[in-house]
Amino acid sequence: GEQVEQRPPHLSVPEGDSAVIICTYTDSATAYFYWYKQEPGAGLQLLMSVFSNVDRKEEQGLTVLLNKKDKQLSLNLTAAHPGDSAVYFCAPDTNAYKVIFGKGTHLHVLP
């Protein structure tokens, strides 16, 4: 089945810098890719989603890159601010019901 590796587990960046989180997956048939954000004491909320025919997607200071050849998905937060401090999860969606979550990246944006 699908395996997901997410790195780094912890990331601290100064305010205004970019933060990059990377996931690698194993199933080349994965059709959808999600990034979720979890703030302290809360559930996960969808950050961005991309379909497998998209290489790059940008929304509101976030960039998702999909490299299908290397089976790598990345999330880039440009100009991070303290409100971005949270845990981020990548989640490839292989087929019906089967969303596999990475182990998460704890992002700390230093004011």
Next chain:
Amino acid sequence: EAAVTQSPRSKVAVTGGKVTLSCHQTNNHDYMYWYRQDTGHGLRLIHYSYVADSTEKGDIPDGYKASRPSQENFSLILELASLSQTAVYFCASSATGSGNTLYFGEGSRLIVV
């Protein structure tokens, strides 16, 4: 606004006792899920359901049962709680089983002593 509510939000249970975690969604979604979150493990799927009165095993179903009495409600049942089941449990719903956003509840923190 999609809404998934869980109860209780926090619970302390004794080893060997029965625990029921409840989830209610107002999204009119067919799919509902129970995940477990442990430090260093991300989220792991315990049970899911795509129709009322039917449940399916996820990746880590041992020690857990699930019940879906209606489209809106999905419960997770620990018949004999064990120390290893101390974790945060999340319920989620989605419109279909693939290619759709998961909407999560705020989680239920369970401590088994």
